[in-house]
Amino acid sequence: MMGRTHTAIGTVAALGATQLAHGTVEQEAVMVVAAFLTSGGVLSPDCDVWLPVEHRGPTHWLLTCLVVGASVAVIVYQLAPTYALAAGCGVALAWVVHAFADATTVGGVPLLGPFLTDRRGNQRKVRLLPKMLRFRVGHMQPVWCALILAALLIGASVFYIGQA
Ligand SMILES: [Zn+2]
Numbered sequence: 001m002m003g004r005t006h007t008a009i010g011t012v013a014a015l016g017a018t019q020l021a022h023g024t025v026e027q028e029a030v031m032v033v034a035a036f037l038t039s040g041g042v043l044s045p046d047c048d049v050w051l052p053v054e055h056r057g058p059t060h061w062l063l064t065c066l067v068v069g070a071s072v073a074v075i076v077y078q079l080a081p082t083y084a085l086a087a088g089c090g091v092a093l094a095w096v097v098h099a100f101a102d103a104t105t106v107g108g109v110p111l112l113g114p115f116l117t118d119r120r121g122n123q124r125k126v127r128l129l130p131k132m133l134r135f136r137v138g139h140m141q142p143v144w145c146a147l148i149l150a151a152l153l154i155g156a157s158v159f160y161i162g163q164a
Contacts, residue, residue: 001101002040003046004040006038006039006040006098006101008147009098010036010038010039010044010093010098010160011032012150012153013039013093013097014031014032014033014034014035014090014155015150016153016155017031017089017093018032019157019160024114027083027085027086028086030083030086030090031086031087031089031093032074032088033092034089034090034094035094036089036094037094038090038091039070039098040098040129044054044094044095045057045060045095046059046098047061054106056109056110057070057110057113058110058113060110061099061110061111061112061113061164062099062107063114064095064096065092065096065098065099068092068095069088069089069091069092069095071088071093072088073085073087073089073091078159091131100128101102103128104127104133104135105127105134105136106134107125107134109126111126111148112124112126121127
């Protein structure tokens with residue numbers, strides 16, 4: 001899956017999460033910006049292409065996603081405690097959504113690494129969709145899915161605001 005697709009999906013997920021989080025407007029903005037910056041590109045799980053590890057390996061473990069989010073929260077807490085949880089949750093959400101999105105592709109990812117391995121000790125790849133529905137890298141279907149999801153979230157938000 002391509003970086004801009006991950007950015008679209010991660011940002012939409014963060015926008016949705018702000019509807020559940022009930023933080024201040026500033027905290028919600030921090031969460032969305034954190035997710036936008038870390039769901040695709042050099043700050044995402046795909047930073048592994050610059051590291052001496054397997055692509056779509058340890059950086060795509062759910063455990064790593066949570067550790068990275070927690071680490072960001074600890075670092076931000078030193079600078080701006082009010083925004084630490086929002087930043088950490090935004091990054092963790094972006095990384096988890098990134099890993100789940102990659103798990104919808106033909107190649108899959110070792111989401112449950114390092115715990116789920118085969119007899120030889122290789123990490124087992126998790127694929128979340130049936131074979132015929134799995135995405136191929138570079139295809140546009142995930143972008144359309146993200147846009148439709150965004151439209152639904154915006155519609156739900158407008159409805160929610162109208163009720164309040
Ligand atoms: Zn990836």
